[in-house]
Amino acid sequence: MAWTTALLAVLLSGPVAPVPGAAGIGDPYYPDYGNGGYDVTHYDIRLRYQPSTDELSGTTTIQARATQGLSRFDLDFLLDVRSVVVDGRPARFTRRGDHELVVTPARPLRWGDTMTVRVTYSGMPSTKVGAGFTAWFRTPDGALAAGEPEEAWWWFPSNDHPADKARFDISVAVPDGVEVLSNGTLPRAPFPDGPGWTRWSWHSAHPMATYLAFLAIGQYDVERTRSAGGRPGIHAYSQLLTPELEAAARASVSRTSEIIDWESTVFGPYPFESEGGVVTPPGALPYSLETQTRPTYGTTHFRRGANLGVIVHENAHQWFGDSVSLTRWKDIWLNEGFATYAEWLWSEHTGEASAQQLFDELFDAFPDDDTVWTLPLGDPGVPVITPEIYFRGPMMLQELRVTMGDPAFFRLLKAWPAAHRDRNGDTAQFITLANRIAGRDLGAFFQAWLYTPSKPARVQAHFTGLPVASEAAHSVRSNPSR
Incomplete structure (x- = not known):
C-alpha cells in the first residue's frame, strides 16, 4: 500500500523541474569522473590527425538518454571546443x-528524453594536462591514446566512467601511408x-x-587473421621495433587465437x-592495457624475449574488466585479480607450476607487515592500479578455489x-553468486581476503618449493600489466 501512496503523491505534485546534472557519476574514488543525469548509448567519433604537428580536429556525436530532468549537464573533455549542438540547437x-x-541546452531535457549532442573541437592533445598528466603519447611517427582510469579526455568528450558503457564508431583521417x-572491426578498407x-x-x-577505447596512429605492419573457429582478428606491429623486440612480440601476439580458445574453455x-x-x-607506452577486442602492448614486456603471460593477462581482461566492467573503481580486483590468476591457470595448463604451487611460494614471500596484506583488496584506495592487487588478487582466488572445490569454482x-x-x-x-554456487555462506572468507588489512590464515598448504614466485613478484612490482 505504501508504494501506491508514494506514486500518488508524485503524480499530484506535478512534473519535477529540470536541475543540473551532477559533475560526477558518484564514484567516491574519483568524485568528478563521469557525470550525472544521463546515460550514453553511442559515440560517433570522426577525427582528422596530423602526426607531424599533433593537430587533432573533428566532431563527436553522442546519443544519450536523460535519467533525470536536466537543465544542464557535463562532459569530460580537455580539447578546445568550437561549438556544441544539442538536438539540432546550439x-x-x-x-x-x-x-x-x-x-546548457537551448531547451531543458525531461526525464527519459533522448538527446543527440554534437561537439566540434580541435587542439594538440599532448599539450593538455588533466589530473596532473597526459594520456596522449606522441611517438616519432604518430601518437597513442591509451590509459587507465582516464584517457578519453584527450580525444573525445564523454561520460568518462566504466559505469556508463556505450557502443562506438571511431573514424580517423590521417596522411596517406599512416x-x-x-x-572492434574494420568493416571496409581504408579509403x-x-x-x-x-x-x-x-x-x-x-x-x-x-577508458577501453584507444587509438594507435603511426607506421604499423597490419595483419588480418582468422582463428580456427573463424573469429576475425587484426594484429599490428610498429615498424619502429628493433629486430629483437619484433621477433619476441610476434612470437607472443601471434598466439592470441590459441590463448583465447583456451581461455574460452x-x-x-x-x-x-x-x-x-x-x-x-x-x-x-610504459605498460600494456586490455583495450577492448585488441590489447595494446608496451615493448617493456618483450625485452626478455617472448612473453605469453602478458597475452594471457590482457586477453583474460576481455571477460574480466571489458565485457564485465567494474561499477566503481574500488572493485578493481575484479579486473586485475582474475587477469593475473589466468596467468596462473595458463602455467598449470601448460605443465609448468600449478596455481597452488604459485600461491604457496607467493604467500610465504611477503612478511606479515607488507602492504600486500595491509592494503584491503576490496577497498584499496587511490591510485587504483597498485602492485598489491596483482599479488593478493590471484592468491585470494586460489584460496577460493580450495575453499569451494574445483567443480564449483570453475562453474563460478x-x-x-x-x-x-x-x-x-x-x-x-x-x-552473492559465489555463495549460491558454493551452496553456503562464504562471508567470513571474503571478509578476511577482501577487507581485513592483515595476512589471512592459509586455507590449505601444498608447498612444493618451486622457485617461481620471486621473479614474478619482481616483474609485477616493477612493471605491472594493467
Missing part, C-alpha cells in the same frame, strides 16, 4: 575544473578522404567503457566480435561473465 558551454565541459588502429589523406573507420558491436565463450593486438613503438569462473556480459558488476554481486 547550446551554451563553459569550462569548470581541468576536464569538465558544462553544456595507419590507424582502434577497437581516400581528400587529396593526400586516408580515412580508417572502426566499429565496435558491443558496449565499451570509455575456462571462462566461457569469447565475448566480442574480433580479437588481436597492437605492439607499440619502443618506449612509447564461467557464471560471472555470463551473468554480467556487456554490463557491469561489483564485489557484492560476485560474493
